[in-house]
Amino acid sequence: MKLLLIEDDAPLCEFLERILRLDGHQVVIACSGPAGLARLREGSFDALILDRMLPGLDGMELLRRLRSEGFTLPVLMLTALGTAQDKVDGLDAGADDYLTKPFDAAELRARVRALLRGRAGGYGDTLRVADVALDATTRTLQGPSGSCELSGREASLLEFLLRNANQILPRALILDRIWGSDSDVEEGNLNNYIFFVRRRLRQTGSCLQIQTVRGLGYRLCQC
Structure with a gap:
């Protein structure tokens, strides 16, 4: 599967790309909100992993824009903000799942697999x-x-x-x-x-x- 990762933390990007490739995914990285939005508009992706706090365009606003434009790809939001209200805000903005930093690599991989199962019709045809x-x-x-x-x-x-x-x-x-x-x-x-x-x-x-x-x-x- 082809995944887009929008994250401005370079070491975290390297780590995430490495573990996602273990499951055979192709990972494209964008390091800012505007760059990520441009990537989405230019290419085809099976899922998006999105940091909430991004330079240039906040992850929440980026998510609202892509949903308003009709993008239906599943989105996993990553953030250091972990209160219940933060999670509610992220899901209401259009995220399909929400994972708080720091997180376990195995859990991230499982969350991504769950998103892609839903996209592939695993929970309905x-x-x-x-x-x-x-x-x-x-x-x-x-x-x-x-x-x-x-x-x-x-x-x-x-x-x-x-x-x-x-x-x-x-x-x-x-x-x-x-x-x-x-x-x-x-x-x-x-x-x-x-x-x-x-x-x-x-x-x-x-x-x-x-x-x-x-x-x-x-x-x-x-x-």
């Missing part, structure tokens, strides 16, 4: 974003004005887009995640399936649209 719900088991898409059944490839592509809503997803990344790194699929196939999924969203009356970002890839967002 229905993914809800904006005005649609995608049932991964039946491959059924439900929207404001109806429902439709998707093919396996359509469902995989739409699920990846939904889980990374409002993020620009490079074409190469989509091809790798949906068709596999060893596949010799042509890029024209991606164009076809983007067209198919756009049609499915229109069928259900959804406000979601797949935007083409010229020279980069695609982004799913609300119209």
Whole structure:
């Protein structure tokens, strides 16, 4: 899994990157609030580990901004502020979990695994974003004005887009995640399936649209 770590403490970053790689994660590091927000807007991540007290842009404000922009990736907030109210504030701002410093490495790894299980559908097979719900088991898409059944490839592509809503997803990344790194699929196939999924969203009356970002890839967002 690809994780974004936003933390300004360099020794802690090095430690966290080392222990997270033990579980096979790829870790991208940003050392300030603005840098972290830019990373989120530019790339695709499976989860975010976020320090609360950051230079340039406080972690709480960063979290509120990314949730207001429609980012749905799970967030684990790290902080030295450990009162009950601090935790409530962090969860209300949009965090999925809250871990107080200092913490045990094994606990952090377990918290991250729990976040990623939820993201992967481990606690339910229905993914809800904006005005649609995608049932991964039946491959059924439900929207404001109806429902439709998707093919396996359509469902995989739409699920990846939904889980990374409002993020620009490079074409190469989509091809790798949906068709596999060893596949010799042509890029024209991606164009076809983007067209198919756009049609499915229109069928259900959804406000979601797949935007083409010229020279980069695609982004799913609300119209």
